[in-house]
Structures are given as structure tokens and as C-alpha cells.
Amino acid sequence: MNIAGTISKFNRKPKFVQLIFVDVNGVPKGMEVPISRLEEAVETGIAFDGSSIPGFQGIEDSDLVFKADPDTYVEVPWDNVARVYGYIYKDNKPYPADPRGVLKNVLDELAKDGFKVYIGPEPEFYFFKKNGTWELEIPDFGGYFDILTLDRAREIRREIAEYMPAFGLTPEVLHHEVGKAQHEIDFRYDEALKTADNIVSFKYIVKAVAEMHGLYATFMPKPIYEMPGNGMHVHISLWKDGENIFKGEEGLSETALHFIGGILKHAKALTAVTNPTVNSYKRLVPGYEAPVYVSWGYRNRSVLIRVPAFWGNGARIEYRCPDPSANPYFAFAAIIKAGFDGIKHKIDPFAYVEENVYEMSEEKKAQLGIDILPSNLGEALEELEQDKVIKKALGGAYKNFIEYKRAEWEEYLDYLESKHLSKDTKRITEWELERYFFI
Structure with a gap:
């Protein structure tokens, strides 16, 4: 996917992009990657350890992948950084405890x-x-x-x-x-x-x-x-x-x-x-x-x-x-x-x-x-x-939430x-x- 046209809506080009998802409480979590990895985040995703994320607990949940939703890309006006929401995957399948994925399914x-x-x-x-x-x-x-x-x-x-x-x-x-x-x-x-x-x-x-x-x-x-x-x-x-x-x-x-x-x-x-x-x-x-x-x-x-x-x-x-x-x-x-x-x-x-x-x-x-x-x-x-x-x-x-x-x-x-x-x-x-x- 060519997303170059979505970058640099302001006078400067962000050097980093925050990959944003939320935990069980709706609190934003994520990581920053160089802007050069944005296309990778969209196409194949960025791996991360989810075992310490509230509501994602468990050693079995440690290997997760964040895939960016390019339609949500924005640039933070007061900082040299961009932000993008996305979905979480595990073993190439949507991760069932991903809150954004839960709403999307409905x-x-x-x-x-x-x-x-x-x-x-x-x-x-x-x-x-x-x-x-x-x-x-x-x-x-x-x-x-x-x-x-x-x-x-x-x-x-x-x-x-x-x-x-x-x-x-x-x-x-x-x-x-x-x-x-x-x-x-x-x-x-x-x-x-x-x-x-x-x-x-x-x-x-x-x-x-x-x-x-x-x-x-x-x-x-x-x-x-x-x-x-x-x-x-x-x-x-x-x-x-x-x-x-x-x-x-x-x-x-x-x-x-x-x-x-x-x-x-x-x-x-x-x-x-x-x-x-x-x-x-x-x-x-x-x-x-x-x-x-x-x-x-x-x-x-x-x-x-x-x-x-x-x-x-x-x-x-x-x-x-x-x-x-x-x-x-x-x-x-x-x-x-x-x-x-x-x-x-x-x-x-x-x-x-x-x-x-x-x-x-x-x-x-x-x-x-x-x-x-x-x-x-x-x-x-x-x-x-x-x-x-x-x-x-x-x-x-549900199981993660209720526990x-x-x-x-x-x-x-x-x-x-x-x-x-x-x-x-x-x-x-x-x-x-x-x-x-x-x-």
C-alpha cells in the first residue's frame, strides 16, 4: 500500500509514528517506530510482547502483532510525531481480546x-x-x-x-x-x-x-x-x-x-x-x-x-x-x-x-x-x-474482561x-x- 500521500499534512514531516491500541480499561497503549516503518506496520504488522498489557495477561499472549489502519493516520500538531490506530493479531488471526476488533466484529x-x-x-x-x-x-x-x-x-x-x-x-x-x-x-x-x-x-x-x-x-x-x-x-x-x-x-x-x-x-x-x-x-x-x-x-x-x-x-x-x-x-x-x-x-x-x-x-x-x-x-x-x-x-x-x-x-x-x-x-x-x- 502506498501511503506516502497521507504523510506530512503539516509543514514538517514526522520522524516517528505511535502505533495505538487500548487495553481492557480503554487506556491507550502502544509503541513508537520510525516513520519509515509505517508501511510495514500497515502491510505485515509490528510484533510486540502483550503479556504485561492489562487484560492481555498470560504468557500465551506474549507474541502479538499490531497492524495499522491507515485510514486513522494523523499528525500531532504540537509534536514531531504521528499516530495511527490498528488491530491486534495472534498467529495471523485477529486477537480475540483486542477491544477495537471486538467492536469491528459487531x-x-x-x-x-x-x-x-x-x-x-x-x-x-x-x-x-x-x-x-x-x-x-x-x-x-x-x-x-x-x-x-x-x-x-x-x-x-x-x-x-x-x-x-x-x-x-x-x-x-x-x-x-x-x-x-x-x-x-x-x-x-x-x-x-x-x-x-x-x-x-x-x-x-x-x-x-x-x-x-x-x-x-x-x-x-x-x-x-x-x-x-x-x-x-x-x-x-x-x-x-x-x-x-x-x-x-x-x-x-x-x-x-x-x-x-x-x-x-x-x-x-x-x-x-x-x-x-x-x-x-x-x-x-x-x-x-x-x-x-x-x-x-x-x-x-x-x-x-x-x-x-x-x-x-x-x-x-x-x-x-x-x-x-x-x-x-x-x-x-x-x-x-x-x-x-x-x-x-x-x-x-x-x-x-x-x-x-x-x-x-x-x-x-x-x-x-x-x-x-x-x-x-x-x-x-x-x-x-x-x-x-x-x-x-x-x-x-469476555473472559479477560470479567477476570x-x-x-x-x-x-x-x-x-x-x-x-x-x-x-x-x-x-x-x-x-x-x-x-x-x-x-
């Missing part, structure tokens, strides 16, 4: 019937001052949609947005979030695989620009107790033959409603994938905007699935519980398979409500069939182990026991900060 299956899934994410993050301790210092005191604040956060948001197009992301809305020093930059929706790549790139850009300004950026779901958590609402639409098949004559189509029904049916197991950390369940608590009740509605922001007021080709659903600690490849694969299970079995959505669910009595929630999401990672993993559809969505990565996350939960329980703390504590522990702050 999408390839849908493509046989002409379906395309488009996803638009809303990842939130915090800025903190660097001080060498876990006493997190807030650099700004703005609130939701504040414009005039006595800080430089708005300038940093703009700088992030200016860099995004170089990575193939189109920024759409920049704003301050509810929490002090909390921010959101939404970017254009795209096909599911591209959007998953974009989330990984976006987190890289945000963290790099924060570093340039002497700050830390964190996508940790709940970095500070009694402050809003970081969510990542995802907007989903399904297309076929160039048409949005979620649109109905008035509101959503029957297909869209069945897709919602599938997600609601598998919601508990889905949280193990869309909210995969101990810290995720410190965000999923009543009293904040993060949803905890399995329900849906049209304008209701207290429900799990909201239908935004956009019709025609803008018709879509908003799944509100995911957070940015999720591995986007696994999360999208699981959400899509849950939705298609609803379509396949014509599952009608249940627990429709337009009232504030948090203010509803337990009796009324029971009457409406409103269930509640797992309260911790351990419960979520138990739900996952009983859900054949979501397990199948993870394919060959890794079980060990993570047990390690946390051991930590709590050593500190004489309850597993139901909603306080943010140092164990969580050390493990999740930089994800």
Missing part, C-alpha cells in the same frame, strides 16, 4: 444487513492544579454554562477545540459544566468505530493541553465527593440505505422503541461495561444528574434513556448512564448488541415516565416497573455473568477491609484516585 455483522450505527458522545472532565498530592485543588470556580469567569479555563477549552480537527474530530459545543472546574466539549457524531477512536483521541488531546498549562485533566467518574461526576452520555441512531430508521412519522419509529426496549432489558448487565470501575458507582447515586433508575422518557433528564426533541434524520436516543472510564469499543459493542436484541425480539420499552424519578415514591416506581441499576461494581459483574447477550457482545474478550474486573473488585474490598470501611461507602478513597485519576 459492526461487520450488522453491515451484512445494511445497518450503520452512528454515535455522538458527551464526555465530561475536570481540571485540577498540580501540587504533588491527592489534595485536589480546583483552578476555577465557574458553574454551568458560565461565560465570564476569573480563570483561563475558557481559553484552554478553545485551545483543545482548535487542535481537535487535526485528529479528525469536529468540535461543536464548548461549555463549563455544573461542577467547579468541570468542562464539556461535544464533537460531531460519526459511525460507531470512528467515534470510539475519537473518544480515545479526545482524551489524549485534553490531557496533553492541560499538561501544557500546568494542569491535570481527569475523566475519572467521580473525583470529588459531593461534587458532580463525569458522565459520557451517548446519542445513538441507526441507519440503513442512507435513511435514519429511528425516525417515525411522529416521534420515534417502532424499530427505535424496540432498540430502547433491548437496552432497558439488559441495562443492569450493561453497567459492568459502560460503568466499569469501582469509582463509577460513586457517580451513579441519587441526588445528581446521573441516572440510577431503569426508565425512559422524552424530555426527562432523570431517566436512563432520554429521547431528545429532534425528529426526522435527527431522531436519536440518549443513553445517560455511561461514563468516560468506559472502554468505548467494549461499551459501544455491548450497547449495540443490547439494542439489536430488542429489535430482534420486538421488546417494547417499559417504565416510561416524564416525572422526576428521584422524587417518586417507592410504591409508584414499583407500579411503573422501574428497577434500579447495580449499586457497585461487584453487583454489576454478577449481572453481566448472567446476561448471554452482553457476554456475547464482548466476544473473545480482570473481578480481581479489581476484590482488590478494592481488601483495601476497604484494611481501612475498616464499608463497601457501601460513597467517599472517594485514595485507592480510587491512584487507580483511576489518569484513565
Whole structure:
């Protein structure tokens, strides 16, 4: 493959290229090779030792090969390096625990019937001052949609947005979030695989620009107790033959409603994938905007699935519980398979409500069939182990995922026991900060 034309979009030619994949946690991993080896990385791949990659553990996984996807090649504007995503192979076959490969398998299956899934994410993050301790210092005191604040956060948001197009992301809305020093930059929706790549790139850009300004950026779901958590609402639409098949004559189509029904049916197991950390369940608590009740509605922001007021080709659903600690490849694969299970079995959505669910009595929630999401990672993993559809969505990565996350939960329980703390504590522990702050 001749890829010379893709190189040197800027005034200088990168000397190295980063070969990027993600581990079980969605954290970018990879290696740098001279730019002269890029074509080799595309055609035959670059061998590496995967035995120490989280979620790839095992001596039997030590000999892996990374093959670059040339369509993902970009050049980093602030550095003399390029980046490219790709797929992982073992013994000349796709490696089953490769997260990007897991999502591709799901999408390839849908493509046989002409379906395309488009996803638009809303990842939130915090800025903190660097001080060498876990006493997190807030650099700004703005609130939701504040414009005039006595800080430089708005300038940093703009700088992030200016860099995004170089990575193939189109920024759409920049704003301050509810929490002090909390921010959101939404970017254009795209096909599911591209959007998953974009989330990984976006987190890289945000963290790099924060570093340039002497700050830390964190996508940790709940970095500070009694402050809003970081969510990542995802907007989903399904297309076929160039048409949005979620649109109905008035509101959503029957297909869209069945897709919602599938997600609601598998919601508990889905949280193990869309909210995969101990810290995720410190965000999923009543009293904040993060949803905890399995329900849906049209304008209701207290429900799990909201239908935004956009019709025609803008018709879509908003799944509100995911957070940015999720591995986007696994999360999208699981959400899509849950939705298609609803379509396949014509599952009608249940627990429709337009009232504030948090203010509803337990009796009324029971009457409406409103269930509640797992309260911790351990419960979520138990739900996952009983859900054949979501397990199948993870394919060959399921065993690695469940074993890794079980060990993570047990390690946390051991930590709590050593500190004489309850597993139901909603306080943010140092164990969580050390493990999740930089994800």
C-alpha cells in the first residue's frame, strides 16, 4: 500500500509514528517506530510482547502483532510525531481480546444487513492544579454554562477545540459544566468505530493541553465527593440505505422503541461495561444528574434513556448512564448488541415516565416497573455473568474482561477491609484516585 500521500499534512514531516491500541480499561497503549516503518506496520504488522498489557495477561499472549489502519493516520500538531490506530493479531488471526476488533466484529455483522450505527458522545472532565498530592485543588470556580469567569479555563477549552480537527474530530459545543472546574466539549457524531477512536483521541488531546498549562485533566467518574461526576452520555441512531430508521412519522419509529426496549432489558448487565470501575458507582447515586433508575422518557433528564426533541434524520436516543472510564469499543459493542436484541425480539420499552424519578415514591416506581441499576461494581459483574447477550457482545474478550474486573473488585474490598470501611461507602478513597485519576 502506498501511503506516502497521507504523510506530512503539516509543514514538517514526522520522524516517528505511535502505533495505538487500548487495553481492557480503554487506556491507550502502544509503541513508537520510525516513520519509515509505517508501511510495514500497515502491510505485515509490528510484533510486540502483550503479556504485561492489562487484560492481555498470560504468557500465551506474549507474541502479538499490531497492524495499522491507515485510514486513522494523523499528525500531532504540537509534536514531531504521528499516530495511527490498528488491530491486534495472534498467529495471523485477529486477537480475540483486542477491544477495537471486538467492536469491528459487531459492526461487520450488522453491515451484512445494511445497518450503520452512528454515535455522538458527551464526555465530561475536570481540571485540577498540580501540587504533588491527592489534595485536589480546583483552578476555577465557574458553574454551568458560565461565560465570564476569573480563570483561563475558557481559553484552554478553545485551545483543545482548535487542535481537535487535526485528529479528525469536529468540535461543536464548548461549555463549563455544573461542577467547579468541570468542562464539556461535544464533537460531531460519526459511525460507531470512528467515534470510539475519537473518544480515545479526545482524551489524549485534553490531557496533553492541560499538561501544557500546568494542569491535570481527569475523566475519572467521580473525583470529588459531593461534587458532580463525569458522565459520557451517548446519542445513538441507526441507519440503513442512507435513511435514519429511528425516525417515525411522529416521534420515534417502532424499530427505535424496540432498540430502547433491548437496552432497558439488559441495562443492569450493561453497567459492568459502560460503568466499569469501582469509582463509577460513586457517580451513579441519587441526588445528581446521573441516572440510577431503569426508565425512559422524552424530555426527562432523570431517566436512563432520554429521547431528545429532534425528529426526522435527527431522531436519536440518549443513553445517560455511561461514563468516560468506559472502554468505548467494549461499551459501544455491548450497547449495540443490547439494542439489536430488542429489535430482534420486538421488546417494547417499559417504565416510561416524564416525572422526576428521584422524587417518586417507592410504591409508584414499583407500579411503573422501574428497577434500579447495580449499586457497585461487584453487583454489576454478577449481572453481566448472567446476561448471554452482553457476554456475547464482548466476544473473545469476555473472559479477560470479567477476570480482570473481578480481581479489581476484590482488590478494592481488601483495601476497604484494611481501612475498616464499608463497601457501601460513597467517599472517594485514595485507592480510587491512584487507580483511576489518569484513565
